[in-house]
Amino acid sequence: MGIRITILCDNLVGHLVGFGEHGFSAFIETDRGTYLFDTGGGPSVVKNSLSLGKDLRTVQKIFLSHGHYDHTGGLPEVLKIKGRVDVHAHPHVFLDRIAILKEDGKETKRFVGIPYKKGYLESLGANFIMNTDFAEVEKGMFLTGEVPRKTSFEKPDSRLFSEIEGKTEPDIFLDDQSLTIESEKGSILVLGCAHSGMINIINHVIHKTGKENFYAILGGTHLDFLTPEQLEASIQALNELDMGKIGVSHCTGMRAAFRLNLEFGDRFFYGGVGSVLEV
Ligand SMILES: [Fe+2]
């Protein structure tokens, strides 16, 4: 099927129009319909949809990669335009999330979870459909569900915590899920923040779909927040894949993006606001 994916929200603006923010959202148009993967943090999703000519009223389903504010905070703005719509997510999307950061020798605690309650989002039209397993959400489109952690080199971000029943614990991100879309040229994998580890996610998708050929992998990889060793091990694993393009965004960060560009040359692109991937 014909597919066009446009980056609506990202940390960077690369195509003359739009606003950047710390967040991610991708507008997906296929022969079967129009979908939104993540919503950014809130400030840019509607503005960017207007400047890029993407009509949020046409969105048939919304997919949430995980419960961080920078992927879910734009939901009310989108729902005010769209009204009733299915929103696919893992039940842990509503967990309280915090980041503990060390700045100037001081420890700061920041709330980084979804900023809105389920009831409020439902009152604006969200119809939540929760999944924990690999799920076909539309013909040829799959959400990964929970991703088994198998690689030895992909470690969680030690600054991130979740609060379950009043206890603050390192966040294991069971809710981290990605979207894979089948195309005639191979799978297209869209990552949110890849908190499960980009290579774990890719391996899970191959295991579930039985398809090893990726036309493109795009979205947030979180590689800049982790160690240089993890970045190099991830690059080595990517080199062993049957992968066409790699388009990174958001939490990939500049250093990791430069390194990936060096490694993959013309197959690399930065997925900033307005970037388009077409099949
Ligand atoms: Fe993120």
Ligand SMILES: [Fe+2]
């Ligand atoms: Fe995240």
